[in-house]
Amino acid sequence: MLVDSHCHLDFPEFAPELDQIVERARLAGVGRMVTISTRVRKLAQVLAVAEKYPDVFASVGTHPHNAQEELDIDAAALARLSRHPKIVAIGEAGLDYHYDKSPRADQFKGFHEHIKAARETGLPLVIHTREADADTAVILEEEIGKGAFPAVLHCYTGGRELAFKAVELGLYVGFTGIITFKNGEALRDIARDLPADRILVETDAPFLAPIPYRGKRNEPSFVVNTAKVLAETRGVSEAEIARQTTENFFRLFSKVPRVLPDDVRTAG
Structure with a gap:
């Protein structure tokens, strides 16, 4: 079994054929999917997807792009919302200096509130960090x-130093289809050298479709292609990568049940 630890199934790109997309993931051996919140005020849409499918779970949080819109949502509010049985993570939150769609001060505030919520609830924080390695490392340290909290640096595109700092602090690192790209060699080098018990695979669908689907709409079934390249990069079998990343997922996302109702079909 594989897991897509980060996708956005509530996005409009999926609406016309969501049932088929989830079924394709199951048939590809993807046994769990986590659909990630980007705006707390749109959480109902995320939960509608998670509640429809027994193998789909959700997070609650505010993407750094939207930080300035939800400054009133604090750690207490996030913790309260996370009590929903289908919410298994906090975020995604963090720092994005590539687009700077929200002022950095607002991104910082949001990031800290999400960390507090992760610490309070014990749910993993899904961290978005782009072109902000130094500040992310300082904040995490x-x-x-102040107190440990579980977290993953999702869709990792940063440098070697931040990846290993995160692992040193007890965090996980998630890899997307970017590691399949021709220009992804530096990232593959990081993925090769990280401890086996600290890596995850994800799609970030509908974005970042792996080779051979690059440029098309991504979907959870394509996590198989990312896992294949990760296995090749690390010199292990695809079965071993599936076993290890799935075990890592359940260790981090501990609220997700390992056993689901019998009517959910998964291959592998």
């Missing part, structure tokens, strides 16, 4: 010093 400072906050871990």
Whole structure:
């Protein structure tokens, strides 16, 4: 079994054929999917997807792009919303200096509130960090010093130093279809060298479709292609990558049940 630890199934790109997309994932051996919140005020849409499918779960949080829109949503609010049985993570939250769609001060505030919520609830924080390695490392080190919390650097595109700092602090690192790209060699080098018990695979669908689907709409079934390249990169079998990343997922996303109702069909 494989897991897509990060996708956005509530996005409009999927609406016309969501049932078929979920079924294709199951047939490809994808046994769990986590659809990730980007705006707390649109959480109902995320939960509608998670509640429809027993193998789909959700997070609650505010993407750094939207931080300025939801400054009133604090750690207490996130913790309260996370009590929903289908919500298994906090986020995604963090820092994005590539687009800077929200002021950095607002991104910082949101990031800290999400960390507090992760620490309070014990749910993993899904961290978005882009072109913000130094500040992300400082915040993580400072906050871990106040008390540990589970987290993953999702869709990792940063440098070697931040990846290994995160692992040193007890965090996980998630890889997308970017590692399949021709220009993804530096990222593959990082993925090759990280500890086996700290890596996850994801799609970030509908974005970042792996080779041979690059440029098309991504979907959870394509996580198989990312896992294949990750296995080749690390010099292990695809079965071993599936076993290890799935075990890592359940260890981190501990609220997700390992056993689902019998009517959910998964291959492998």
